[in-house]
Amino acid sequence: MASDDQPVPVFPKPVTLRDVAAQAGVSVATASKALNDQGRMTAETRERIRETARNLGFRPNSLAQSLLRRRSFTVGLLTNDTYGRFSLPLMSGISDALVDAGVSVFLCNVEEDPRLGQLHVEAMLDKRVDGIIATGKRIDRHLPIDLANLRIPVIYAFTQPDPDAVAFVSDDAGGARLAVDHFCRLGRKRIAHVSGPASFAVVHERAQAYRAALIENGLPLIEPLLGAWSEAWGHEAVTILFDGGGEKPDAVFCGNDQIARGVIDALRERGLSVPGDVGVIGFDNWEIVAEATRPPLTSVDMNLTALGREAGLTLLSLVGGKPAAPGIRKLPCRLVVRQSCGRLPDG
Template sequence: MSSIPPSATDFGVAPKLLAYRLPMTPAAGSARSHPATLSDVARLAGVSVATASKALNGRSQVRAETRRRVIEAAERLSFRPNQLARGLLVGRSGTVGLLTSDLEGRFSIPILMGAEDAFGAGEVAVFLCDARGDAIREQHHVRALLGRRVDGLIVVGSRTDPRPSLGRELPVPVVYAYAPSDDPQDLSIVPDNVDAGRIAVEHLLACGRTRIAHITGDPGYAAAHDRAEGAAAALADAGLAPVGEARFGAWSEGWGRAATALLLDRHPEVDAVLCGSDQIARGVMDVLRERGHRVPEDVAVMGFDDWQVLTAASRPPLTSVDMNLEQVGRAAAQALSGAIGGARRSGVESLRCRVVIRGSTAPLS
């Protein structure tokens, strides 16, 4: 969470932070309903619009006394520069488009929050567009955003599988977040799911577990494979074999329950289960408990995604891997700001995930 910087409309004076309601009255005198313009300010201050502009923007060619008069006039009128006009002039609108494919899905939201936060702290406003997973709707939104002269675009995916690029010919820079673009010339910011699988297993190893099983979600998802790959690698590095193959299924509690039943039948010696999602982990823990296995004493359980509703409420609270999605959003926003400033990067950049330890994993005693 970043602090609010002094905005261009502060005119160098401390804003009245404590008043909750905005003093929007057109102020004594001008009973017009339209917001004040710079020429209104100039007239009230007895100067030209040019001078007024310079005074408010901190340009140097204006006497201190004059500047004071202009600032006072601007405040009396609650003047607030028209960003449309400014944008038209300077050729930069100070807006970006945030294009999500699936607002409903829970992965988009934290990314969006991170991006909004990173931009919101500056002077950039964010247009939100949800394509509902529909390419045509996405195109429609891109067109509309370009018409509004956004300075850049962030495309937020709902899964980590590569998605079609918007193309290289767009007049503004684009950053892909979570779902990478299929064009390596584009810049994509994604969580490092392979490493995530690795650090998850490393945590279980550090807890002294050696008979580790992996129950994960839909095999159609790259995330499932990446995590499984990292987990397998970490296991191999430790000279251990997995307990059975990675079990792919669905991202649901039901699959977690079913897979656990099978697992316990064939490998009752298991002492840790790494799950592909928190939902799966919930199902796993339910069956473990019903079958008389204690968590974490007999079997440690780890989830994925660190979804608080699920991790905090389970019994015991669930250790999980957090993808730091808010940071992904923030990084994407920063990368876009850089690209707008001319510093273009390309390729897929991965951000590390982190293990959040709770009660469902503990050292073997």
């Protein structure tokens, strides 16, 4: 049990600009000018003051600097992606874009609660954030808050934007083409597509690109199967594909990595090898799923970190007074090739 007469910890007082000036033998005004790269003085004097500040451990008053420059050097990131599946890679890219400019990012989860979202926005405005980036768990739904007319820059990334806003999304159609074209190069002739719910815009965008790619390559069209974003649906879809009449697929392009994992498990239960009998490609490149699948899963990566970086750089430009044309920018996906789709004919 703790004693009542234990010593109270004493923390040293922060070093002030006045301390730096006294130690360097200059006025407070001269010390301030030297540390802010202003005023006229010899290079030796400026460096001596800076060296003194470093040795004393002096840290400038960020609040005072913010008031002086009319910037807080902070950016708010709003999301309803509770699990962080999409928002965390985006935040990584955003932070990478902003760190060299001395800007920090803080994340707020608004869930699906308009009241909570409004509280977070008001808190951000009270803290004088330089701008806000809004992101979510799907690109065809708006966050449950109104971000129009905030008088600070707002960027949308991987969520439905307001009209006349700047937004960044992944090119889902392009990602689907990457998968189908890769199967074609591998010599696959009957490519099926198993995807998520029809209520998602990306499902239709990918399905349309899948159909177009099959037609362009002269391959038979197998109507896409739509269901849930789950392993269970992938398992069920294999039953539909392989227990019906007609030729069986030799490749399956899946709408996400969970579906692909269910497809692979169901194929294995039927005694079919992956990729020997059937190649499988997923979507999202969720590494914790893709790399743990057996065999490891080839998957379309939406490049969310790069997308976040572009959103961060664009916000910096807006904060700096440079205009950006409104509209949605689609960034290309990339195919991460692992063992589940097979090798090219030449090995």
